[in-house]
Every structure is written in structure tokens, then in C-alpha cells.
Amino acid sequence: MRQSQLFTKTRREAPKDEVSKNAQLLVRAGFVAKEMAGAYSYLPLGLRVLKKIETIIREEMVAVGGQEVLMTALQDPSIWKESGRWSDDVVDNWFKTKLQDGGELGLGHSHEEPLVRIMTGQVSSYRDLPRAVFQIQNKFRNELRAKSGILRGREFIMKDLYSFCRTQEEHEHYYEAVAASYKKIFDRVGIGERTFRTKAAGGSFSKFSDEFQMLCDAGEDIIYLDRAKGEAINKEIASESDISGLEEHKAIEVGNIFNLGTRFSEPLGLKFKDEAGAEQLVIMGCYGIGLGRLMGSIAEALSDDKGLVWPEAVAPYRVHLVMLGENADVKKEADEIYRELEEAKVEVLYDDRDARAGEKFADSDLIGIPMRVVVSEKALSAGKFECVERASGTTIHLSLSELIEKLSHA
RNA sequence: CGGGGCGUAGUAUAGUGGUAGUACACUUGCUUUGGGAGCAUGAGGUCUGAGUCCGAUUCUCAGCGCCCCGACCA
Numbered sequence: 256m257r258q259s260q261l262f263t264k265t266r267r268e269a270p271k272d273e274v275s276k277n278a279q280l281l282v283r284a285g286f287v288a289k290e291m292a293g294a295y296s297y298l299p300l301g302l303r304v305l306k307k308i309e310t311i312i313r314e315e316m317v318a319v320g321g322q323e324v325l326m327t328a329l330q331d332p333s334i335w336k337e338s339g340r341w342s343d344d345v346v347d348n349w350f351k352t353k354l355q356d357g358g359e360l361g362l363g364h365s366h367e368e369p370l371v372r373i374m375t376g377q378v379s380s381y382r383d384l385p386r387a388v389f390q391i392q393n394k395f396r397n398e399l400r401a402k403s404g405i406l407r408g409r410e411f412i413m414k415d416l417y418s419f420c421r422t423q424e425e426h427e428h429y430y431e432a433v434a435a436s437y438k439k440i441f442d443r444v445g446i447g448e449r450t451f452r453t454k455a456a457g458g459s460f461s462k463f464s465d466e467f468q469m470l471c472d473a474g475e476d477i478i479y480l481d482r483a484k485g486e487a488i489n490k491e492i493a494s495e496s497d498i499s500g501l502e503e504h505k506a507i508e509v510g511n512i513f514n515l516g517t518r519f520s521e522p523l524g525l526k527f528k529d530e531a532g533a534e535q536l537v538i539m540g541c542y543g544i545g546l547g548r549l550m551g552s553i554a555e556a557l558s559d560d561k562g563l564v565w566p567e568a569v570a571p572y573r574v575h576l577v578m579l580g581e582n583a584d585v586k587k588e589a590d591e592i593y594r595e596l597e598e599a600k601v602e603v604l605y606d607d608r609d610a611r612a613g614e615k616f617a618d619s620d621l622i623g624i625p626m627r628v629v630v631s632e633k634a635l636s637a638g639k640f641e642c643v644e645r646a647s648g649t650t651i652h653l654s655l656s657e658l659i660e661k662l663s664h665a
Numbered sequence: 666c667g668g669g670g671c672g673u674a675g676u677a678u679a680g681u682g683g684u685a686g687u688a689c690a691c692u693u694g695c696u697u698u699g700g701g702a703g704c705a706u707g708a709g710g711u712c713u714g715a716g717u718c719c720g721a722u723u724c725u726c727a728g729c730g731c732c733c734c735g736a737c738c739a
Contacts, residue, residue, distance in 0.1 A: 632699095
């Protein structure tokens with residue numbers, strides 16, 4: 256992508272209505288735009304990050320046996336009434352609206368009920384189980400207070416996986432498989448070493464749940480971490496005796512997994528016939544990751560005072576090619592490198608703008624692409640290009656062929 | 666939902682009961698070109714409604730919106 260053609264621009268200052276670091280940086284760098292409190296649009300750079308996160312999550316969900324679907328955001332009240340979750344007294348963050356004929360509708364905040372209804376039409380025998388189904392879709396929650404930029408919004412993109420098992424034992428086995436898959440996801444997006452499985456309250460679903468908490472001062476939760484074991488416990492269920500000797504941290508909940516048992520299969524009648532012909536209730540689990548929140552968490556955790564610092568796996572581009580000066584030979588050379596990188600399928604943002612070096616470097620730092628390659632008269636006369644790693648600041652000098660070699664094999 | 670704060674140009678801000686100022690961005694021109702350049706130039710603004718007043722961006726009330734703390738987060 257030629258940066259001169261990119262419709263978004265960077266901003267020197269953060270908007271006054273953004274206080275959180277993730278939103279300040281993402282807005283300044285042109286990754287997201289705020290529509291209203293708790294609702295952000297994704298702009299080209301931000302969408303590329305989001306799509307990379309989405310791809311990683313999808314790959315791991317498929318690897319753990321998930322089958323992808325896409326359900327509607329519009330929700331039929333009748334099944335929610337059957338499960339007892341339509342009332343605002345039970346679920347207080349519904350967005351509800353009306354049909355023109357007066358009938359009510361909900362906007363989906365979660366999808367247990369509609370998916371269970373779909374599954375009742377598909378599952379009837381023990382031979383049909385176990386199964387796991389997931390989707391990546393917008394959720395709507397009428398939060399009393401949106402906060403922390405893209406970490407807690409009223410509309411957000413979520414991956415939700417649901418598992419359907421025959422026995423508690425089979426369920427627990429699958430539950431652990433998903434937990435392992437979550438660990439892979441957080442490793443791959445670059446926050447693995449600071450994210451810990453955390454015992455937490457189960458809300459209305461069950462007594463306990465497992466959260467994945469990323470250590471970060473911007474987080475809403477407080478956890479007690481047993482670093483030797485690599486596990487933590489949420490303050491909400493921790494007792495005094497548990498927490499002695501543990502590290503106290505603020506943390507962001509980047510994922511959670513719940514045992515649902517027969518909470519939904521019972522009221523909605525999701526049953527199967529076992530080998531003996533006896534009718535049994537399906538044992539369920541649900542497993543969520545907020546994609547925008549994960550992106551915001553990465554921004555919070557890995558940025559520095561100059562701007563964003565994306566891990567390579569989720570960066571909007573792998574290389575930021577920065578052309579300096581007005582020298583025609585330099586431009587020609589930069590164009591050629593851009594062409595060759597594109598040809599080698601290296602994702603590259605090419606700063607071909609007619610701007611000064613200081614501005615380009617500042618923008619490059621703010622946007623946070625993992626590697627910056629500088630094309631200038633200096634580089635041309637040396638025959639080597641300066642390659643700067645965003646995260647570490649390490650600089651190496653490579654010839655064009657070395658550069659392409661390095662990038663096309665990484 | 667309880668408490669607090671704030672709405673001035675694209676962005677960030679100053680100020681005033683009587684012609685609204687600055688910086689960045691933007692237009693145009695010249696100079697400049699390795700860490701957000703310089704000079705000149707032009708354009709652009711008081712959240713909405715009601716009230717008080719000769720006159721309201723300023724004061725009062727209401728609405729809408731935004732932020733923060735707390736509660737909530739199935």
C-alpha cells in the first residue's frame with residue numbers, strides 16, 4: 256500500500272475524549288475511529304490487524320474441532336423466554352427493539368439459545384456427538400458505562416465457541432482442549448508470556464469459570480498470580496488464605512471459558528439417545544474471545560512512548576518502507592524495492608509521501624510496523640538499506656537481495 | 666444506576682455580557698529535506714432549545730453528547 260494513497264492520516268494529538276492508552280494510540284495512528292461512546296469503526300490499518308487476529312483465532316478453533324457458522328444478530332424472544340433470559344431483570348444489558356407490527360426483537364449479546372435451537376434439529380443420537388460450533392460476529396451489550404477505549408464497548412466483535420458433549424467426562428476433556436487452544440492463540444498474537452489462566456466466578460452459568468487474564472494496569476480485574484504454576488485466581492473468588500505469597504496484578508480479561516452443563520439443553524430440549532436407547536441431555540460449554548478487546552490489549556501492553564508496537568503475527572504490514580528526500584534516483588529505487596517486495600508477497604506499507612524525514616519517522620514509530628526499511632541517498636551510496644526493528648530499535652544494514660531473502664523466508 | 670467533570674474551527678486549546686485568539690492540520694507561493702522545518706498567504710468555529718438582557722459563546726434552566734470514579738458485567 257502506498258501511504259500517499261491511504262485515506263487515513265496520523266494525528267499529533269489524541270482527541271480529548273480518549274483517555275485510555277489503547278484508544279489514544281489507535282485513533283492517533285488511524286486504526287480506529289470512534290462513532291460514539293463504546294462503538295468504534297475499524298479503518299484500513301486497524302482492520303488488517305483485526306483480520307490477522309481473526310485468522311489466528313479461526314485456525315485454532317478449527318484445529319480444536321470447531322465448525323464455523325454465522326448466526327444472526329437479531330434475536331427471537333421466544334427461545335430466550337424459554338431459557339429464562341429475556342427478562343431485563345435477568346439480563347440487564349439487552350438491546351431490545353420492535354418490529355413494525357409491534358413484536359419485540361433482541362440484538363444478540365450471546366448466542367447459546369439460538370444455537371441450541373439449531374442443534375436440536377441436528378442432534379438426536381450419541382453418534383451425532385461430540386460437536387463444537389463457533390462464530391465470529393458482532394455482539395451488542397447495553398453496558399451502563401462503556402470505558403477504556405476498545406476494551407469495553409457496546410458493540411464488539413467476538414468469537415464464541417460452543418461445545419456439545421455426551422458426558423461430563425467428555426466435556427471436561429474438550430474443555431481442557433479449548434483451554435490449550437486459547438493458550439496457543441495468546442502465544443501467537445504475542446501476549447502469551449503475560450497471559451494466565453485464572454480461576455474466576457462462573458456468573459449465572461456455573462459456579463466457576465476460567466478466564467484468561469493479561470497482566471496490564473489498564474485492566475478492570477485484579478488477580479492473584481502464582482507465577483511458578485503459571486496460574487492465577489480472580490480477586491472476586493479469592494479468599495484471604497489463598498492469596499498469601501501470590502502476586503497481585505491488575506489484568507484484562509482477554510478470554511473466558513464456561514461449563515454450561517445442562518443449563519440450556521434442559522429448558523430448550525437438546526437431547527440425544529445413548530447406546531442403550533435412553534434419552535440424555537447434552538452437556539455444553541461456551542468459550543469467548545473479544546477480538547477488538549484483544550487488539551486493544553496488545554496495543555496497551557506492547558506500545559511504548561513513541562507509539563504502537565505490533566508483534567509480527569498481527570501487524571498491519573510486515574515492512575514499513577520509508578523513502579526520504581526528493582532525489583529522483585532515490586524515488587526510483589524505492590519504487591523498485593516496493594515492487595519487488597510486493598512481488599515476493601511481503602506485506603509492505605510504502606511511505607512515498609512528499610514529507611520530511613522527521614515526520615515520516617514519527618509516523619512510522621506511531622503506526623508500529625515491525626520493521627522499517629529506509630531508502631535514502633545515504634542508503635543508495637552505501638548500497639545497503641537501514642532496517643530498524645520497531646520493538647527493539649535494533650538496526651542492521653542489508654542489500655536489496657539480502658532484504659528480500661530475509662523477508663520472503665521469515 | 667449513584668457521584669463528579671466537560672462541550673469554542675478537522676485536532677488541541679485561550680478568552681470575553683458588546684468585532685472570538687493561538688498552535689497543528691488544510692489552500693497558495695518561495696525556501697528547506699535523516700527525527701513532527703521556515704517565511705508569506707487564504708479559508709474555516711462558540712452542542713441544541715428556552716429564559717434573563719438593548720445585546721448571550723459567556724448568566725439561568727432543560728435537552729443531547731462525551732469523559733472519569735463507583736456499582737454492574739448474565
